[in-house]
Structure formats: structure tokens, C-alpha cells
Amino acid sequence: xxxxxxxxxxxxxxxxxxxxxxxxxxxxxxxxxxxxxxxxxxxxxxxxxxxxxxxxxxxxxxxxxxxxxxxxxxxxxxxxxxxxxxxxxxxxxxxxxxxxxxxxxxxxxxxxxxxxxxxxxxxxxxxxxxxxxxxxxxxxxxxxxxxxxxxxxxxxxxxxxxxxxxxxxxxxxxxxxxxxxxxxxxxxxxxxxxxxxxxxxxxxxxxxxxxxxxxxxxxxxxxxxxxxxxxxxxxxxxxxxxxxxxxxxxxxxxxxxxxxxxxxxxxxxxxxxxxxxxxxxxxxxxxxxxxxxxxxxxxxxxxxxxxxxxxxxxxxxxxxxxxxxxxxxxxxxxxxxxxxxxxxxxxxxxxxxxxxxxxxxxxxxxxxxxxxxxxxxxxxxxxxxxxxxxxxxxxxxxxxxxxxxxxxxxxxxxxxxxxxxxxxxxxxxxxxxxxxxxxxxxxxxxxxxxxxxxxxxxxxxxxxxxxx
Amino acid sequence: xxxxxxxxxxxxxxxxxxxxxxxxxxxxxxxxxxxxxxxxxxxxxxxx
Numbered sequence: 001x002x003x004x005x006x007x008x009x010x011x012x013x014x015x016x017x018x019x020x021x022x023x024x025x026x027x028x029x030x031x032x033x034x035x036x037x038x039x040x041x042x043x044x045x046x047x048x049x050x051x052x053x054x055x056x057x058x059x060x061x062x063x064x065x066x067x068x069x070x071x072x073x074x075x076x077x078x079x080x081x082x083x084x085x086x087x088x089x090x091x092x093x094x095x096x097x098x099x100x101x102x103x104x105x106x107x108x109x110x111x112x113x114x115x116x117x118x119x120x121x122x123x124x125x126x127x128x129x130x131x132x133x134x135x136x137x138x139x140x141x142x143x144x145x146x147x148x149x150x151x152x153x154x155x156x157x158x159x160x161x162x163x164x165x166x167x168x169x170x171x172x173x174x175x176x177x178x179x180x181x182x183x184x185x186x187x188x189x190x191x192x193x194x195x196x197x198x199x200x201x202x203x204x205x206x207x208x209x210x211x212x213x214x215x216x217x218x219x220x221x222x223x224x225x226x227x228x229x230x231x232x233x234x235x236x237x238x239x240x241x242x243x244x245x246x247x248x249x250x251x252x253x254x255x256x257x258x259x260x261x262x263x264x265x266x267x268x269x270x271x272x273x274x275x276x277x278x279x280x281x282x283x284x285x286x287x288x289x290x291x292x293x294x295x296x297x298x299x300x301x302x303x304x305x306x307x308x309x310x311x312x313x314x315x316x317x318x319x320x321x322x323x324x325x326x327x328x329x330x331x332x333x334x335x336x337x338x339x340x341x342x343x344x345x346x347x348x349x350x351x352x353x354x355x356x357x358x359x360x361x362x363x364x365x366x367x368x369x370x371x372x373x374x375x376x377x378x379x380x381x382x383x384x385x386x387x388x389x390x391x392x393x394x395x396x397x398x399x400x401x402x403x404x405x406x407x408x409x410x411x412x413x414x415x416x417x418x419x420x421x422x423x424x425x426x427x428x429x430x431x432x433x434x435x436x437x438x439x440x441x442x443x444x445x446x447x448x449x450x451x452x453x454x455x456x457x458x459x460x461x462x463x464x465x466x467x468x
Numbered sequence: 469x470x471x472x473x474x475x476x477x478x479x480x481x482x483x484x485x486x487x488x489x490x491x492x493x494x495x496x497x498x499x500x501x502x503x504x505x506x507x508x509x510x511x512x513x514x515x516x
Contacts, residue, residue: 129484131500261498261505264484274472275486275497416471 002199002224003105003245004293007074008061011047018046018070025052028060028133033126036063036298045070045302053294056122062296064200065307074200080381083317083330086310090208092222096230096241104231104244106195108290112234116286117163121248122294127266131275133160134265136304137295138194138250139206140168142179143240144213151241152176153206153216155308157299158194158250159262164283166194167262168254169276171410172419173366175212180254180279189253191240192281193233197247197295202228207311209365217241234285247292252283266300267411268308268337302334309338312365316342319360324353331380332368339367340412343380346373348429358401358425367409371425377438378428389428392436399427474515479504481512491516 011019026032032050039046045066051059065071069079077085101107111117123133135158144150152175159167170177183190205223206216221228230241235251242249259277267273297304309332320327326347332338346357354373361371374380374389394400401424408414408421415421451460472485475497482501490497494508508514 129500131498132503261496264500272484275484275490275500277487277490277495413471 001229001245002201002226004061004197004199004247004295007064007199007201008047008049008293015070015073018067019049020046021049021051023051025054026050026060027054028056028122028124030125030128032060032062032124032296033298036301036303040066040301050122053122056120056294058120058122058288058292058294060122060124060294060296061197062124062298063303064295065203065297066301066303068302068306071200071204071306071310075204080329080379082310083313086204086208086314087317089205089223089225090210090219090314092225093218094221094225094227096217096221097227098238098241099229099231099244101231104229105289106231106242106244106246106249106287107234108288109292110234110285110287112285114164116283118160118166118250118283118286119163121160121286123160124296126299127272129264129272130266131159131263134158134299135160135166135194135196135250136297136299137203138196139198139203139246140176141193141195141216141242142176142190144179145182146213148215149217149241150213150215151217152179153220155203155207155297157265157267158281159265161260161280164252166250166252166281166283167260167278168281169262169265169273169278173407178212183254184256187256189255189282191236192252192254193240193242194250194252194281195243195246195248196250197293198243198245199224202243203307204310207307209311209315217243234287242287246289248288248294249286250281250283251285251287252281254279254281268300268304268339269411269413270300270337271413273411302338305334305338307338312339312342312368315364316344316361316368319364320344320346320357323360324357326353327357328376329380333381333383335383336370339365339409340369342368342371343383343386344371344373345376345378345380346429347376348432351432354399354427354429355401355425358427362401362403362423362425363406366407366419367412369408369412369421369423371423372428373425374428375430386428390426393428393430394426401425401427470516474513475508475511476513476515477502477504478506478510478512483513 205220229244231244262278264272328345403423477499480502
């Protein structure tokens with residue numbers, strides 16, 4: 001059975017260097033962020049487990065998703081193999097299983113009504129302008145108003161503003177945004193459960209961009225390769241189910257047409273999202289495991305950017321594969337915040353396939369703005385190679401496609417009006433007609449030559465290393 | 469077209485930005501620095 005604890009145990013066992021446990025007490029106000037940032041400055045991205053957090057009895061784990069290498073290993077893939085692996089896992093659908101509350105760890109501690117105090121949780125304040133403490137790894141779960149138990153799950157920021165009240169930003173166009181609007185139009189409150197802390201594979205499965213009216217719990221079960229264990233909620237019983245093995249669950253309702261001031265908040269764009277009026281969650285119950293662990297995602301940093309990029313890479317990979325079966329890889333680099341830039345490699349067989357791939361990928365996600373298609377000899381994970389292909393294999397404007405005033409992303413600082421943006425695709429694949437050959441050194445010579453045989457002893461370690 | 473406007477908190481003079489759609493509605497705003505609630509009209513300065 002997969003949960004956050006089993007993942008942390010696996011790290012302690014096989015990947016101990018990827019986990020740093022900190023015994024010294026930390027302040028949830030900026031201090032965890034400062035520690036994580038200082039490690040980031042050293043290009044180190046371990047999972048951080050803070051055992052003592054000021055003002056709470058609950059420890060904090062953060063930075064789980066900050067390493068693409070670690071995330072790829074979690075999915076049983078190489079760093080280069082994430083998109084195909086993710087797509088393959090999402091192709092499976094497995095029914096979740098129901099467990100009685102008395103057997104569900106999430107029910108070990110329950111608080112209802114006036115006994116709830118969200119400020120007992122170690123919710124972090126990450127950046128200087130943040131309006132206050134934000135839950136950043138809260139998997140916001142709602143139930144579609146269709147026949148049967150059909151749930152939608154997605155990661156949304158939740159602002160802890162009062163002991164039983166949170167603000168929530170539902171990005172326009174996302175599934176939960178539609179559900180809240182639908183309830184609001186009927187004058188009804190929307191039911192919601194925000195669960196925090198589970199096996200990272202569960203997070204990846206729950207974050208997948210599945211079609212409307214599909215059950216994300218079933219996709220998540222398929223993704224992790226075992227039925228997700230669900231149990232009854234405190235507030236609605238078996239009519240609204242919650243993952244039994246999550247660490248913490250916050251139950252509540254989003255009242256119809258109530259909007260309150262929320263943000264600023266440091267977002268994945270590495271900018272502050274501006275102050276807005278957004279819906280609120282009126283909390284009815286909190287349940288958690290004994291000795292619960294609070295999971296935080298370090299927003300605006302790789303922990304957040306890598307986590308969100310995998311689901312988009314999967315969507316782009318699938319869309320391109322529909323029209324260009326020889327698609328090789330898809331990568332959303334950190335330089336584009338894991339959202340705005342997208343590199344695609346294909347094994348081009350006929351002229352026009354580059355632009356065909358671009359046409360398929362451009363509308364896939366509102367956040368993907370700039371795409372580059374390259375040949376399979378270009379490593380999409382090496383931005384210098386991608387830009388070399390752009391520099392040497394394109395002739396503008398022939399290799400450009402451009403879409404103006406299409407729907408973008410609310411958090412994009414360049415989006416205007418109703419979040420309109422322009423999108424651009426660059427076909428940086430070689431023409432199939434006779435074309436220049438890239439230089440290479442004969443393999444025989446590379447295998448024969450050993451630097452130590454030519455460079456004076458001790459000199460090699462003193463020659464400056466240039467990073468560019 | 470600008471997406472945000474800047475406001476200066478009447479209490480601490482902290483400066484931050486707000487979604488442009490809220491401009492002129494005189495809604496309650498919230499200073500992230502000193503946690504003070506204030507109406508747009510009370511802002512020390514509005515920069516558009």
C-alpha cells in the first residue's frame with residue numbers, strides 16, 4: 001500500500017542522500033523557504049523533513065518533487081523517459097476500493113465544527129509578499145454532478161485566513177472552476193475536500209489532466225498500479241469519499257457566489273500573482289493520521305514547476321503522437337517555469353511533420369506558449385542543443401506558426417483582458433532534402449585517446465571549468 | 469493593457485499590486501505586509 005510514509009521509508013533505505021532530516025526547530029514564516037532556497041543556490045534539491053516547526057506539533061516535508069531525476073525514478077523511468085512512462089501509466093484505469101473509517105488512517109484523529117483550528121497545522125508562508133500561510137500541496141477534490149461517484153482532483157492554492165475559513169484560487173477554465181461555477185449558478189454550495197500528504201505517485205496521478213466527467217480517483221488508481229483506498233468523509237459520509245491513506249484532510253463547502261480578497265501569492269511563474277477576489281472554503285471538519293506529516297510544495301521553485309510539468313508533457317506527447325507517431329520526447333524546461341516553453345523531438349519522415357506536431361501541441365494546454373520541434377538527434381533536455389537547432393535549422397518566417405489572442409493562463413503576467421495571449425511554434429527540424437551534416441570526431445579516436453596520456457599530471461584538476 | 473494596478477497601503481506604505489478588474493470598485497483590499505484591511509479609496513496612492 002502506497003502512502004507518504006512508505007515513500008519516505010523507501011528514500012531512507014535506498015536513496016538516503018536524497019533525504020535531509022532536520023531536528024532544529026524552524027519558523028513556518030519564511031524560514032523553511034530560506035533553507036530550501038539556500039540549498040537550491042547550491043544546486044541541491046533533497047527532500048527536506050522538518051521535525052520541529054514552531055507553533056505546531058506536526059512535522060513538515062517539502063521539496064519532494066524538486067528533482068526530475070528523483071521523480072523519474074519514482075515513475076520507474078529514466079530522466080528522458082518521463083513523458084512516455086507517464087502516458088503509459090495513465091492508460092490504465094483501476095477502480096478504487098472502499099475501506100471502513102475504523103480501518104482508515106485518515107480517521108485516526110477527527111475534529112468537527114468549532115473544534116477545528118487550521119492554525120494548528122504547520123502551514124508555511126513562503127515568500128515576502130504572500131498574504132499569509134498557504135497550503136500548497138492540497139489536492140482539492142470535488143464531485144462531478146453526474147451519475148455515480150465521479151471525482152475531480154487538482155492542486156490549487158489555499159490561503160489559511162481564519163481557523164475554519166480558507167481562500168482558494170481556482171484558475172479560470174480548470175475543472176474545479178467549472179464545478180464551482182455550476183453550483184454557484186444554482187445558488188448551491190460546492191462540496192470540497194482538500195487532502196494533503198500521500199505517496200508522490202498518487203499526487204502525479206491525481207494531477208493528471210483527464211477529460212471532463214472522468215473519475216480522477218480511478219485514473220489515480222491506474223496510475224499507481226493499485227486501487228486507491230477511499231473512505232467516508234466526516235461531513236457527508238459515503239456520499240463523498242476521501243483517500244484513506246492521506247495524512248490530513250480538510251472538509252468544507254464553497255458557498256455560492258461568495259468572493260473575498262485573496263493573494264498576493266508567489267506563483268509558479270516566479271512572480272507574485274496579484275491580489276484578487278476569489279471563492280472561500282468554509283471548513284466543517286479536519287481529520288488526520290496519528291503523528292501526521294504535513295506536505296508542502298515549494299511554489300515558484302522546481303518542487304512546484306517539475307511537479308506540474310509532467311502532466312502537461314503527457315498531454316503534449318499524446319496529442320503529437322496522434323498525428324506524428326514517431327514523436328520521441330517532450331520536455332517543459334524550468335526556464336519556462338515547467339509550463340510556458342515546450343521542446344518536442346520527432347523522428348521526421350516527411351516534410352511538414354514538424355509543423356503538424358506544432359499544430360497538434362499548441363492548443364493542448366493554455367499555459368504552453370512557445371514550442372520548438374526538433375529532430376531526434378537533438379536532446380530536448382539540453383537547451384543549448386535546442387537553441388542550436390533553432391539557430392541553424394530554421395528560416396524565418398517560413399518555420400514559424402503564430403496564433404494571436406488565444407486563451408492563456410490567468411497567472412501569466414503577459415496575459416491580457418480575459419487572459420488572452422499569443423502562441424508561437426518553431427519548426428527547427430532539418431529539411432529532408434540534402435542538408436549540412438553536423439561535425440563529429442571519429443569514434444575510434446575518442447575511444448583511443450585518454451587525457452591522462454597527454455595532459456601533464458595534476459594539470460587537469462587545475463584547469464578552470466567553464467559552465468557556459 | 470495593464471493587468472494590474474499598484475496600491476500603497478495607508479497604514480505601512482507597503483506597495484503591492486491588485487488585479488486590474490478590481491480598479492475603481494472600492495472593494496476591501498488587504499495589505500500583505502502589515503495585514504491591514506482598507507478600501508481602495510483609502511490607499512495612500514494608486515498607480516495605474
